[in-house]
Each structure stands twice: as C-alpha cells, then as structure tokens.
Amino acid sequence: MQPKITLKDLANLAGVSISTVSKALNDSPEIGEKTRVKIKEIAESYNYVPNNIARSLKSKSTKIIGVIIPAILLEFFSKVLYGIEMEATRLGYKIVICLSNESHQKEVESIDTFINGSVDGIILSVAEETQKNKDYSHFYKTLKYNVPMVMFDRVIDEITCDKVTVDDFEGAFKATNFLLEIGCENVVFLNIISNISVGQLREQGYVSAMQKSDKEVKILTPQHYNEIEKELLPVFKNEKVDAILAADEYSAVLAMNVARMNGYDIPKDISIIGFTNGLISEHAIPSLTVVSQHAENIGKQAVSSLVNRLESETSTETIHTVVKTNIVERNSTR
Amino acid sequence: MQPKITLKDLANLAGVSISTVSKALNDSPEIGEKTRVKIKEIAESYNYVPNNIARSLKSKSTKIIGVIIPAILLEFFSKVLYGIEMEATRLGYKIVICLSNESHQKEVESIDTFINGSVDGIILSVAEETQKNKDYSHFYKTLKYNVPMVMFDRVIDEITCDKVTVDDFEGAFKATNFLLEIGCENVVFLNIISNISVGQLREQGYVSAMQKSDKEVKILTPQHYNEIEKELLPVFKNEKVDAILAADEYSAVLAMNVARMNGYDIPKDISIIGFTNGLISEHAIPSLTVVSQHAENIGKQAVSSLVNRLESETSTETIHTVVKTNIVERNSTR
DNA sequence: TTGAAAGCGCTAACAC
DNA sequence: GTGTTAGCGCTTTCAA
8 A cells, every 4th residue: 555645745746845835735825826836736646635643633633523322223313423423514523433332331442442532522322231330430531531522312410511412301291291181091101211311201201291180100111122012911901091102112113013902993092102203103003103302403412512612712611402302293192 | 621641741750751651551571560560550640541643643544444324314324334333343443434415525525534544444335426427536536545445335336446235136136036936927126226226236136037037027217205106006007016126115115005005905916025124114014025135244244345455465356245135024925 | 671762744933 | 935843642763
C-alpha cells in the first residue's frame, strides 16, 4: 500500500515550504494568487487529501460522536440511530457506533475506547445488565475525564449528564386512560421489561391512571417472551379482562394471539395497546394501536444536546429533555 | 473542560523522562521494576488514558473500519451491520458508520471523510442512485488512494475490490423451482427493485428456472410500492396465476393482501414467496415463505475479507465471496 | 536502566 | 508574500 502524499511532498514538488502549502490549500490571504493556484493544481494532480488524524491531534477535536446502543436489531434503536446520524451529519459530525448487546462488560469496553480522545462526546442508552447490576463506575469515569455524555431512553438518575427520554410515565398514563375512556373496565399491564427503567416508568403511569379512576391494578411481569402465554392464560380463563396494555410491541402482538386463541375477538371483546411504533405493529392483524415514542426525534435531540455542550464555552447545568409520546390509533382498540 | 493528562505530565510528576514513562506503561523490559510500578501507580491515580489520535498518527493505523450503508431502517442492513459489528469487535476493530440514504452525493461525501486517514478500510453497499447513474468516480478514487474496500450485497462489477454477495441468481432460481415443484404452473415475478443489481440478478434466476421448465415468464416491475396493486390487478383478473415470487418481503406481503382482496385463498389458490427473512415475513398472516440471505453472515464475511487484506503483507487478488441462500418455508406456500 | 531526540502530518504564531 | 519554528501526544532508535 503506497504511502499517501503529504504536505511535505507537495512542498518539495512545488519548491516551497510546508507552511506555504498548508496556507495555500487553506486559502489563507497571506499567500499570493499564482502560488496558491499552482500549489492547488499540484495537490489536485497528486490526489492530495489532508490527513484527518493529524488535524485532530492538532485541533484536539475529532468531530466524531461515539454512540453506544444496547441492540441494533431492536427497531427502536435503529430508528434512534437514524435520527442521530441525520442530525450529526447536519451539524458536521460523524458517528462511531459500538453495540453493548445489553452486556455490562461490552459497555465498559466501549466507554474505554471512546474516552481516549477518539471522540468528542458520547451518546448512549444503558445496557440491561448495567441497569440490573447497578455498577456505574464506567459512567463516573467518563464524567471524571470530562467527556461530554448524553444518555437517552434508558438513563440513570444518579449520573449527572444530559438526558433525553420519552415520557414513559405519561405515555402509559395516556394509553391507560384511552382504554378506560373507550369503555374498558379491566385493564391488565403486561410488563416484559420490568427490569429496565423504562418498563418501571410505564408501570407507574399505568398504576397511576388506574388508581385515579378507582380501577383495580393487575400487572404481569413475565421474564421472557415465552412466558407470556403461561402468564396470560389464567387471566383469560378466570378473570374478566377487556384490555391489555403491553410494555412493548412484540408482547402486545403475542397477547393478541393468545387472546384470539382463547376465543376473544379483537377489538370487540378486548382492546390491546403496545409501546413502540414499529413494523410489527403496523403489519400485525389486526394492526396494533401503539404509544409512539418518536424514536428519530430522540436521536436528534440527543445529538443536539451533545453538540450544544461541545460547542458552548461555558459548562451549563445538565438538561433533561423529555420527548412526548402520542397514541397511534389502529384496529386493536375499539 | 480540563485538559487530559499526558505522558509529559506524568513524566513531570514522576521526575523521569517522557520516554521512560512511555516504556514503563507499555511494559518495556528496558525499565526497572520499581520505576515501572511507581509510574503505573501515578498514571492510575491521575486517571491517565493514552491518546488514541496520537497513537494513530504514529502508527498510521486506526483500527477503525468505515461502513457506508444505504439505509439503516431496512432490516436487512441493520442485520448486516450487526454481523459487521460482531466480527469487527472480535478482530479488534471499531466501526464508523455513515448512511448514504440511497443518495449518490452522500455516498461521495462519506467516501471523502473516510479516505483521509480516519479509517483503515471501508465496507459498503452501493446507494440506489449510484447504481442508477453509474457514476463511480468516488470508488475509483478510493482505489487510487489505496484504501482497502469491500462491497457487499449491492456491488459494482467494474470496480476491482473484494466483494461479498448473496447468490441472488441461485436464490431466485431455487425459489422458482420450489414453486414449480409444489405444482404451480404460472409463476409471476414481482420486481420492485429492478433498478438495483440485486433485483436484476433475482430476475435472471427466475427467468432461467422458468425457461428450463418451459414455463412462460411474466415479470412486473413497479417503481414504487404504491404501484403494486395497480400492476397486479389485471393479472389477477385476466390471467391465471398460481404463484408469485417477489423481490423483497414487503412487496410479497402487499401481494398477499391484493391476492386475498381478489378472492384468492393463500396458499390454496396461490403460493407466495418473498426475499429477506425479516420481522414482516415472520409476522405476516399467513407467515411468509422466504429466501433468506443470512444477512449477519454477509456482514461477518465482509469484515473478515477486509481485515485479511489489511493484515496481510502482500496484496493478493480480490476475492468475491458468495453467501448461499436458503428457503425458509412457512405458510404462504402449499 | 534511563534519557534525548526525531518524527508521524498538520497548523499557526512569528520572523523575514 | 513566504519561510522558520514550535508543538499537538505518542513511540522508538540511539546514546549515555
């Protein structure tokens, strides 16, 4: 692999000094018209490209944002990523992505590879394992190193940094009210993600709405998708239930299936709402009414918070941006 | 943002020279036991992290792979990305991602930001617009700059670089044969992606299988999803058709809907196969039989080809890896 | 065993 | 208008 051409090479070729070349290429007014043109021609003909690494070393800024997401196969995260990439590009930044795959260890390693100068700042959503074991030392390290960090969706209260979340509490609250208002009496909350912050907030929103209307709370917390049927069966058999609010979209679709297999007609006998407005919801039959979190917006907000901090001189208070949800009404609710 | 601690700072603190610190931290045998321990302690207590940019400048290698994908919201690409990230991590590389969003311009810009030393090599799938306008100058530039590049899925024959593709021809050939073998007589090929290489290869595979069995070829090439119904209607009304092979999964699901609305029972009256084994296929009703491309494998292969080239001294012939497809049988075929 | 010095490619203050 | 020089943080050869 032949070495790339450098400023020095160009200087030799043009018979001038390195700094003259540098200035000429950067359109410095110090340099004379003909010299500049000549140098630019030479650079062009030799396919000169400035070395970005050297520039970063000099400028102490990389114009790169490090992103750590727990799982790219979850559509929600790829949508957020889309928003992040769009906004980063708009603001002149590139993104580097690491996947934690919900593992604490991988999250720690990703942080380590980011805080050595390779990125100007970090955007991340906390891995499930980290939310369970509550070992936040890598985040404290990031703060200590003064690397700006923005957490989105799955955030940690005790870490002081900018945050972008969905109003999960309010989303669940609104969805529960929606169900009550269309006449449902017995709303069950199916929480497949009771382990993570997001799931807990949704649960609280549900509980709050139910209690406000003096309804009885009924929560199921299966630990895995394959436990959903087992948990739901006794409810369908022995209790009256006319609505299910599920903490994600996939469990909502599974709940629809179980309901149907037990003779329920959707939405006549039972109404179902899920969280996350993804492909599955759209293409399920019947199509699923969901609480949309506006994943792209979350990504954009996160970038915008981070870049704000990067480019403002003074270090201001941390900001917690809350993105509002809304209900996308489809055919799984009356 | 307080400046990070450097080797120089540590040298001052320890009262030794910079190079001693460097060697001590890198466990050089040149350095004495006690000095090394002392220096490491100081480094530890001051939270020293070596600056990766400076290292890259010195070593001329970043251990970063640049990835350009046309669209992250297409599940296929996020699966490939998953494979890329896994394999890259395993081999000690990070990935930087740019999205071309199918735009030629953005693809060119992404290439530009990569070939300035920020990455060791590039993995990409060509944007639709580039495949249409056939302007490949940015790829030639990459070759000229000796930046190793691997193209996957959507590749360009005339560019000499490593490639990883799915055997699209064979996939369509096998799927068509599958339909013929279960007794279908009139198989229609619905090609929503006739603009891109992948779509053309699938079409050829279909044609080849049909001709081999002396069946009449019937191809539809809608330019957008919203034209599918219009294109299919006359076929359903006026011709006999008992099978549809669609070039992606979404058009297959739409075709199922149109078929059903026209009184066809699936799979009794008509069998349908799509390409891409994604969420939609799995959750469609009936679930969709598909040709799976093993997206993750494609990603892994691409990384492995690239790293091979990066780490081997000699520059060998370019390699075109072909990942085999297989048919995932579900309920949309008899 | 430790240190001095050069250099990776670039920028910019300062001199000429 | 052009060149000299120092320096970003690190590694590494060579000298002490």
